[in-house]
Amino acid sequence: MLQLFVTGQTPRSLRALANLRRICDARLPGRYELRVVDVLERPQMAEEARVLATPTLIRLQPAPPRRVIGDLSDERRVVDGLELDGASGASFSVS
Amino acid sequence: MTSDRASAPALLPKLPTGIAGFDFIAQGGIPAGRTTLVSGTAGSAKTVFASQFLAEGVRRHGESGVFVTFEEAADDIRRNMRSLHWPIEAWEREGKWAFVDASPVAGEDGPVVGDYDLGGLLARIENAVRRTDARRVSLDSVATIFARFADHATVRSELLRITQALRAMGVTSLITAERSHEYGEIARYGVEEFVTDNVVILRNVLEDERRRRTIEILKFRGAPHGKGEYPFTIVPGDGLVVIPLSAIELQQHSSDVRVSSGNRELDRMCGGGFFRDSIILVSGATGTGKTLMTAEFLNGGVAAGEKCLVFAFEESREQLMRNARGWGVDFAAAEAGGLLRLSCEYPEVMGLEDHLIRMKTEIEAFGPQRVAVDSLSALERISSPRGFREFVIGLTSFVKHRQVAGLFTSTTPSLLGGDSVTDAHISSITDSIILLRYVEIFGEMRRGATVLKMRGSMHEKQIREFAIDGTGMHIGRAFSNVQGILAGRPRQVSASELDRLGTLFADE
Numbered sequence: 001m002l003q004l005f006v007t008g009q010t011p012r013s014l015r016a017l018a019n020l021r022r023i024c025d026a027r028l029p030g031r032y033e034l035r036v037v038d039v040l041e042r043p044q045m046a047e048e049a050r051v052l053a054t055p056t057l058i059r060l061q062p063a064p065p066r067r068v069i070g071d072l073s074d075e076r077r078v079v080d081g082l083e084l085d086g087a088s089g090a091s092f093s094v095s
Numbered sequence: 096m097t098s099d100r101a102s103a104p105a106l107l108p109k110l111p112t113g114i115a116g117f118d119f120i121a122q123g124g125i126p127a128g129r130t131t132l133v134s135g136t137a138g139s140a141k142t143v144f145a146s147q148f149l150a151e152g153v154r155r156h157g158e159s160g161v162f163v164t165f166e167e168a169a170d171d172i173r174r175n176m177r178s179l180h181w182p183i184e185a186w187e188r189e190g191k192w193a194f195v196d197a198s199p200v201a202g203e204d205g206p207v208v209g210d211y212d213l214g215g216l217l218a219r220i221e222n223a224v225r226r227t228d229a230r231r232v233s234l235d236s237v238a239t240i241f242a243r244f245a246d247h248a249t250v251r252s253e254l255l256r257i258t259q260a261l262r263a264m265g266v267t268s269l270i271t272a273e274r275s276h277e278y279g280e281i282a283r284y285g286v287e288e289f290v291t292d293n294v295v296i297l298r299n300v301l302e303d304e305r306r307r308r309t310i311e312i313l314k315f316r317g318a319p320h321g322k323g324e325y326p327f328t329i330v331p332g333d334g335l336v337v338i339p340l341s342a343i344e345l346q347q348h349s350s351d352v353r354v355s356s357g358n359r360e361l362d363r364m365c366g367g368g369f370f371r372d373s374i375i376l377v378s379g380a381t382g383t384g385k386t387l388m389t390a391e392f393l394n395g396g397v398a399a400g401e402k403c404l405v406f407a408f409e410e411s412r413e414q415l416m417r418n419a420r421g422w423g424v425d426f427a428a429a430e431a432g433g434l435l436r437l438s439c440e441y442p443e444v445m446g447l448e449d450h451l452i453r454m455k456t457e458i459e460a461f462g463p464q465r466v467a468v469d470s471l472s473a474l475e476r477i478s479s480p481r482g483f484r485e486f487v488i489g490l491t492s493f494v495k496h497r498q499v500a501g502l503f504t505s506t507t508p509s510l511l512g513g514d515s516v517t518d519a520h521i522s523s524i525t526d527s528i529i530l531l532r533y534v535e536i537f538g539e540m541r542r543g544a545t546v547l548k549m550r551g552s553m554h555e556k557q558i559r560e561f562a563i564d565g566t567g568m569h570i571g572r573a574f575s576n577v578q579g580i581l582a583g584r585p586r587q588v589s590a591s592e593l594d595r596l597g598t599l600f601a602d603e
Contacts, residue, residue: 007214043222054214067205
């Protein structure tokens, strides 16, 4: 279960979304759920999640939550940050 | 932006901060619709300033506020501000106050991969402003966010974007920033580069082993303001209180009404008593009778049905009562009757600024017609010369402003003659100066009193001898055949010499 907070349809937002989809489709095909939150439309959700930077990617499940900030342009570091690899990668197949 | 500059070149509207004294030196408050940078070292009361600005809006102007906290969790601020008696939680429930909690939580900051901005923060602030219809926003303190995000250029440009957004919404905002030194760069991380128009500096300086808090308005672009550092303190219930000493105008009214000094002979020496709203300085060495003169001054007030308040810094209540009894003055009865209040405090229990606030509060609460301070010089030892001067000016102007007669005593360091630092600081501000001196004549110590100065009135120029007994002070005849009393070197003058001096200036 992933949440991606972005600000509107900016090139940076779109870039982050495209990067994320590419990474997840390659590593977790059909095994992930992604919700995109536009902070301009849903500021209350940003408030509740205490998001400052956009884009912010939050891995909600499995716990504990993990965050990565930025347009996710470096696949290796996104994978590390979300712990999509190895043992944690196996337990990721919940949804 | 060009339009508002063109339409209002002279008068920039200000928004009161509710900080007593600050709004005075800021000539109304901080510039409305703009961003003001409040910079200070750790512990310089930035958070109190930021909170008070919002609390003032809620309490007195019906304006909601948004507090964006980068450093402390919102819960900590709610708790810390409770000591200042601001019901922040109640205001939150009523939609008058909102927090945007941007404080760091362990483990919440993930790695940064690629470009980002602070769009989430901006959206949250805008949301809170819209939700509460806020007119005031405080951001406290931005140093933390620079520590969290490595790309300082991005953080700076994003904070600039936030201030511009707030300005576009017509909100007046305040940003606090850290500085590493009391005298040096304006703020860390170059915050002043994006909030350049209005800068306020809070200082917490160690001076002569004492903490001294000051506030300075470095600039208000296009708006007038008081210059220099002003001392301030923090008072429960009031928050920051700035003492705008050098800014106090000397425009007090002067009254022609005389009040009794409590001693008939002294009244005569002063040309009929003290003026109702005047400040009298009684200066003398230890044991010359300053406290006695204070007691008589208070006694005279009580006898005339006036309320009297005395601040004693050298003696305890018991000592004061006992001494007064020894001169036939009953302080206990006067206090029980509600006309007298003794306020005894050792100078060292608090800083001089706090003493001043406390004294003002007591004067306001009791509403006396007479105030005595015994002695001012006891306070001198807990402060720097500059701090002391500011204190004296602050106290005298406050007392005069309330049309109260004030009698302050000052102890001279040497037994014979001489003057004290207190005298030097205060003599130009006081309306009257009475000197009490030891006079050594033929191997015997006697006491002399003289009215050195009495603004706006004739007064005796002689040095009169006085005695002290169980019924108080008895002023007798002038010293004759003695010279050099004031200088502390009394010298006998023979009668023939006096005669010669007399004829020297005789009319033709």
